Amino acid sequence: MPTTTPAAEARLQTRARLLHERAFTLDSHQDTPGNLLRPGFDLTHDHRPDEKAQVDLPKLRRGGLDAAFWAVYVGQGPRTAEGYAAIRQEVEAQFRVIEQALRHYPRELALATSPDQARRIRRAGPRAIFIGLENSYPVGLDLRWLETYYRRGARYVTLCHSSNNDICDSATDPTGPEHHGLSDFGREAIREMNRLGLMVDTSHTSDDTFYDCLAGSRVPIIASHSGCRALSDTPRNLSDAMLRDLAHAGGVVQVNLFSPYVKTEVKSAARQQAEAAFCAKWGLKTFLNVYALPAADRTPALAEYARLEVDFPVPLNTVADVADQIDHVVQQAGIDHVGIGSDFDGGSVLNGLADVGDFPSLTLELVRRGYRARDLNRIWSGNLFRVMRTVARGKVRPAR
Ligand SMILES: [Zn+2]
Incomplete structure (x- = not known):
């Protein structure tokens, strides 16, 4: 058994706190826009657990979080002209409520669309808010919407949610596969996302979709909030082979903190x-x-x-179980291919990691396990930012 003195423990905790502060910390998936839509929702209030908000300004400060992707999330609905029109309005309402929050708290939050911009924002004071679109349903059958959402600030698109759509098959559609991966239209969508510099996010997709994206994308892809199937065998997590193939293509998996995906529940x-x-x-x-x-x-x-x-x-899984997830990605894929995508405000809650305010405890656990400053910087943002820069550079320039 390792023995440790109270003084050594205190030194470790101080060092972990310092490393957490020094790292540029990014969470690639928060469902906070859903809360912003709640009447009377107040970002300045430090919400209690029963108030069901895991991201607010006091918690962001406490958690020392520098940047986050807020997900414009929509459930899957009917794939009809009326369905697309209705969902585009819902998406518009979420973009608006994000813009409103950023306007309301300019000293606290600002929109970022690139890693460099995020760092500049944070140096000036505010935390950087990126936007991801979760579910390509609002694209419908018209790829021009991808450019519309890119121009509004979105920098990744999660191709689907819990059901199949026009672009791809989901990991969890009860009716099973429809396209056996990407549809032909989905393949076009990947090309268009590459052209725009919009990251392809395969969280929620089926394995066949994941592999079609790997094959079809000219630039690395991401899983913005997924984990390892070896530790929780759910179709929402990635198999060891998928982790290795994702890494081989230069991509990154951002570990989800949703308890059932972190470790098989008892x-x-x-x-x-x-x-x-x-x-x-x-x-x-x-x-x-x-x-x-x-x-x-x-x-x-x-x-x-x-x-x-x-x-x-x-019983909820724990911070140590998340660290096990990170360890596993590192073993299978390497330190350059893992990050954090909490899914806070979307159902995630763990013992000891109840909201963004608790993020320092994750860094502490990683420091305990021997992760060093360089590793922590990669996990906390370096890896996702590398992919983001590659995707932005991979943009096809218009022909002269
Ligand atoms: Zn999700």
Whole structure:
């Protein structure tokens, strides 16, 4: 057993705090725009756990977070002209509410669209907010929308959410594959994203889609909030082969902090029974399919599942389990291919890592495990920024 004196422990903690402050820390996936849409939502308020907000200005300060991607997230709906029109309005409302927040707190937050700009912003004081579009559904069948969202500030597009769409297959569509990867239109979309300098995000996609993106993209791709299947066997995580192939192509996986994806959960018999009854009632194979329900069923089903979680709680995974995820990516893919994409405000909560304010405890755990300043800088932003720069440089210049 390693022995440590209180003085050595204090030195370690001081060093970890310093390394955390010195690293440029970036979280590549926060669902905060959903909260910004809540009437009366106040970013300056330090929300309690029951107030369901894991990102606010006091927490960002406490967590020493320098930059974040805020996800403009939309669920999948009908692939019809009316469906596309309606979802584009929803997307517009989210861009607006982000812009409003940035206008409201100019000393605290500012929009960033490149790594250099993010660093300049932070040196001047505010934290840098990037934008990602989660689900390409609003693109519909018209690729010009990719350029529209790029111009609004989006720098990655998560190709799908819990269901298949016009561009690709999802990892969790209850009906199974539709295109067996990217559709022909999806292949065009990847070319257009390469042209624009928009990162391709394969979180939520099926394995076939992931491999089609690897083959079809001229520049590295990312998984903005996913983990390792070796530690939690869910289709939302990446197999060891996928981790290695992603790294080989120069990409990065940003480890998700959603407890069920961090480590296989231990569920009591009563919980398993309750989940089985829930799935039978809503006609689902697994709980993961709940987001694929029609919108009218999704809300009551999620509310029912939230009650089930209170009645039959599962112990939350921990900061050490996240560090295990990072260790595993490092073993399989190398230190240059891992980062953090929390999914805070989107369901993630861990024991000891309940919100962005707790991020220093993750750095502490990594320092305990021997990660050094250079490693921490790569994990906390260097790797994603490398991909971002490569993708921006890979932009096809217009022909003269
Ligand atoms: Zn997601």
